[in-house]
Amino acid sequence: MKGLTMKNFQGKEAWRTMTTNYSHWLSFILLLVVAIIVSPSFLSWNNITNQFVQGAIVGICAMGMSLIISAGMIDLSVGSSVALISGFGVTILNSTHSITLTLLFCLGAGMLLGLINGLLVTKGRIAPFIVTLATMSAWRSVINQMGQGGPFTVDKTMYAPFRALAAGRFLGIPHLMIFLIVISFLTAMLMSKTKFGTYVYAVGSNQQAARLSGINVDRVKTLIFTYAGMLYGLAAFLLASRLTSIQAASAGSGYEMDAIAAVAIGGTSMDGGKGKILGTFLGVLMLRIINTVLIMANVPPFLNGLVTGVIIIVAVLAQSTKKNK
């Protein structure tokens, strides 16, 4: 009797483990099938690369967000940070005419903004939600003041070579797609193959136990924000290159929401401790696929947000049913 119930339990458990561990794959394939049914040309090379290009910049931000959420934190300042850095980046490009310097500036500025978030969270003992709510508001305000309502536009002399960075292709593959894949791969390596990755999950899983194992929790948190900031800097650089004109008030707006959504759909628990970089990568693509399918199915564009919202809720519900077993 006892053995029997035990066995059933294990069977159920195994099924549950499988469905939760691969839930991001299941939903990705499901969505893909829907997309192919709606539009058989979905699998054309042109369309596939297009999905990556559309998702790349938010996707790079979502990689940073993955780390932050895995450690049990949150970052609302993504969009504002991207706007601030890309606006400044265009100014630097126009005055130095050096793409390398501009890239270095963007990465450095991103790390600095991340460091500020990190230090406020760890040294200031303020909740990440509040810290990044404040910096979200602050950075947007700074770039608005800098731009005085007008856009930051790349000079004619730099226009062609700078724009080629985001718009160009290498062996037929768009640069943006390469950037997204490389950054995702590096982040996945960081999280699965290094001490640091283990520490991130440890901090998100049980901060007290992590500390008592000798992990410097504050330093790990600060480094997470700094790494994420660096990725926002890269995203800002690519955004400037792609648009060549940055609107202070609207650039990057909503990025934090898309990034959080990608992480959530990708199967990362909002409580921290568990996170899947591959899941986030698929999450980014899923958001794009949803978008494309809605357009192809002639759903009124105003309802786009509603459908995305429902899908996010469904994804998170799937996680919580697992927890309240």
Add this chain to the structure above:
Amino acid sequence: MILEMKNISKSFGPVQALKDVSFDVQHGEIHGLLGENGAGKTTLMNVLAGTFPPDSGTILIDGAEVVGMTPRKANEKKIRFIHQELNLCNDLTVFQNMFLGEEYSKDFWKIDRKRELKHAQEVLDSMNSGISAAYLVADLDTAQKQMVEIARALLFSSELIIMDEPTTALNNREIEKLFTIMETLKKEGVSFIYISHKMPELFRICDRYTVLRDGDFIQSGFFRDINEHQATELLVGKRFVQAHIKEGLPSSITDKVVLRAKNLQGKTFKNVSFDLHAGEIVIFTGLQGSGTDELATSLFGASSLSGGTVETSSGPLDMRDIKHVMKSGIGMIPRNRKERGILPDLSIRNNNSLAYLVSKHKAFFVSSKEEKARFEKSRIRMDIKVSNDLNPITSLSGGNQQKVILSRWLEIDADVYIMDNPTQGIDVGAKFAIYKLVVELASQGKAVLFFTSEYPEIHQLADRCFVLYKGEVTSELIRDEISEVAIMEYSTGTHREAHK
């Protein structure tokens, strides 16, 4: 009020927590309830307060049987249970707390704050507490919060107040104040049931005693007829002594000092000094609130010391930096595995290697082959029952989880192991495995600082034993001097004055 509880029995599954216990409290009496942890004191009080019903037995109040006791009924019968952990909302005022759930109302829907404030203040003044009912509870110290709990009990003129270890967080002056209030109330006819482990306090304030042991009623009587030593013997009983792990093994203690603590001071302990030798097992014990908890974490740098130094052979340690302490050859198995030990979302393998990654692993990348090999070594050494080491650690039983935590620290090959109640909540087999490991470590020349409050562990393992009482070392016993009665006496403060 005269309370009688007759032939109360209660079991939880296979565990019989109370066996046919009878007990009575007279009008205007302070009755001390004694027993070790798990003796059934709290269960008995929960039956009385209606938290759960007994399996059998009756409760009589002033001669009339009370059937189907519930917390609400207990309140109506003017019985109040003040729990060990204070149940106050810090962000509310004193009077709001006192009336919580039983507010005075006016005009059908409004709270009558004025009337509440007035009544609360009257009670607080009658106790000479010096507390204003309008204070925020957050601004009060622990003793004052305790006063508020008592005031709350008096608000509705309770006639029997149950106090579960009320003095754990109080200092001597505050305890005296509490006793004065209790004596005043006693003269007015209020009865108390007083649960405590501290002998001097029990003898100071209580009239009669009842001793429980392993769910059995042992004895009742007047405190004036016994002394502290006799009380301790009643508490402990003549217990069967288990076979000895260390028997037959040569002593592994050497003269080499591996850790020297001088005049350590923290929030809950002071003046703790000791030398720890290679190959030695030193036990620290004490009742809850005696300061052992904080001492254990302080020695690892996990809570801050306000004074004193810790040295190893390589010099004094920076006790603010856990990583530095670890690298100096100290490892700690923390108490409360669930809160402080395991990382529930991480795999068994990752849980095993965390400390190693922090203190020994130099490279940026971690080879999963090497990590697996390290776990495999731990698995064999500790006999951990695992199907797949990539499963989350929560898939293991408590005992196996604890073995993983232990091997986490064995991986760093420390000279000194601090083990803070490492056998908490695990089965007998796993406990025995841990004892064997501790002895094995000592025979390899490691030193072990073992924190526990369970006598069988002390008996099994100790080369030396330090007993703490109210934050100070009351005794340092060598192996031959260790007995359950002696340890109980020192940890309850019984022989404190004589040994000063």
